[in-house]
Amino acid sequence: MDANQNLYQYTLRMADNCLILGQRLAEWCGHGPILEQDIALTNISLDLMGQARNYFQYAAKVVGEDKTEDDIAFLRDGMEFQNLLLLEQPNGDFGQTVVRQFFFDSFHHVFLTKMVASKDLQLSAIAEKSIKEVTYHLKWSSQWMLRLGDGTEESHERMQVAVDNLWMYAFEGLEMDQLDQVMLEAEIGPDLNSIKAEVVDNVKNILNEATLTIPQESFVQTGGKDGRHTEYLGFILAEMQHMQRAFPGAKW
Amino acid sequence: MPHSHTQRKGKKEKQHRINNHLEHKIMSTKNWPLWEIFIRSKQGINHKHVGSLHATDAEMAIENARDVYTRRNEGVSIWAVESSQITASDPGAQEELFEPAKDKVYRHPTFYVLPDELKNM
Numbered sequence: 001m002d003a004n005q006n007l008y009q010y011t012l013r014m015a016d017n018c019l020i021l022g023q024r025l026a027e028w029c030g031h032g033p034i035l036e037q038d039i040a041l042t043n044i045s046l047d048l049m050g051q052a053r054n055y056f057q058y059a060a061k062v063v064g065e066d067k068t069e070d071d072i073a074f075l076r077d078g079m080e081f082q083n084l085l086l087l088e089q090p091n092g093d094f095g096q097t098v099v100r101q102f103f104f105d106s107f108h109h110v111f112l113t114k115m116v117a118s119k120d121l122q123l124s125a126i127a128e129k130s131i132k133e134v135t136y137h138l139k140w141s142s143q144w145m146l147r148l149g150d151g152t153e154e155s156h157e158r159m160q161v162a163v164d165n166l167w168m169y170a171f172e173g174l175e176m177d178q179l180d181q182v183m184l185e186a187e188i189g190p191d192l193n194s195i196k197a198e199v200v201d202n203v204k205n206i207l208n209e210a211t212l213t214i215p216q217e218s219f220v221q222t223g224g225k226d227g228r229h230t231e232y233l234g235f236i237l238a239e240m241q242h243m244q245r246a247f248p249g250a251k252w
Numbered sequence: 253m254p255h256s257h258t259q260r261k262g263k264k265e266k267q268h269r270i271n272n273h274l275e276h277k278i279m280s281t282k283n284w285p286l287w288e289i290f291i292r293s294k295q296g297i298n299h300k301h302v303g304s305l306h307a308t309d310a311e312m313a314i315e316n317a318r319d320v321y322t323r324r325n326e327g328v329s330i331w332a333v334e335s336s337q338i339t340a341s342d343p344g345a346q347e348e349l350f351e352p353a354k355d356k357v358y359r360h361p362t363f364y365v366l367p368d369e370l371k372n373m
Contacts (some may be wrong), residue, residue, distance in 0.1 A: 034284075036305050036316035043319050140315065147308075 003186070008063045009082065010183050011123065012072070013225060015055030016083035019073060020233070021104060022048035023240050024091060033094050040140060041097070047133040054126045074244035078234055079227035086169035088232040092162065095148050095155065099162040102141035103170040106203050109138045111173065114190035123188065142206055149210025160212055167215040172222050174199060179225070286335040287313040289320075291327035297372075299331050307332075 025045035032038025056069035086104055091097045112134055115127035148155040174196045183189030207214050223229065284306040290299035302321050307313035313332035322330070341349060353359070
């Protein structure tokens, strides 16, 4: 793969993370447990969609081929998506959504602080702008981890189930693959191994404070970066992409 | 005799458990009090009342206010006050509180000519 293709694929990873999680959170619209949290969830979704657009616009520029941000987002098939598996997981109850959000925010925040130093000026700029939003996302999800984990018997139980179910997906973002290595050498992407301890420690600290049990398993499920996704992605894309595919070139 | 006594106690306990169960299911409003929210805009010098919301405590009230009332860049500062902490004037006493001020024109500083340099009068 040449340098342009590498940069394109690497940008897609961040773009797809934001897009898929944004899409999942959008499913909460009108269904939140309480008005203020319905708005909070959809706010986070909009933040992520904004970040996704930045990445997709840059990806379109990098890949050339006369492609637009919409072509890339809405006309790729599942195996071309590079999002983390965590983000495809269903919303479940509010607790499961919080745990999924918290696991991602913990990674996302540290990752972005490293990306600010990227040699690629555009990715660096996107990271710098996104950090403000993600700082708030992490605060929001951490607060709810504590309130629900260290809450009632029922909320604690539901949170523990969510943590146990999502644990194997929590740290996929920290696994270096070949492309991560190439981007590290090009000084465009960070060394994920260098942020592993910080991310895992932050997660464990919050789990402890939330009186939740940290699962013993150390197995990390991977595949997202290779386009090997869980069965959920197909359904997400079917809903997200069907308009663009049914009416090609349609405009509002 | 002892049998009927046990029966009555059992029924009361069952009712107590059902009540607790229902309370458990219905979101108790005493745990989510109402808060009044005040926002100061970037150019403003005072906080304005913008509405209210429910939250369990002060920190959540600020976060919820940020999510609900500053979505469109409305402000730079948030005050949250539990609604029960606000003392309001009695609407029935409107006459004696506010009518008398109406015909006292000598209280208004309208007989001065303000210099142009004064901006915030």
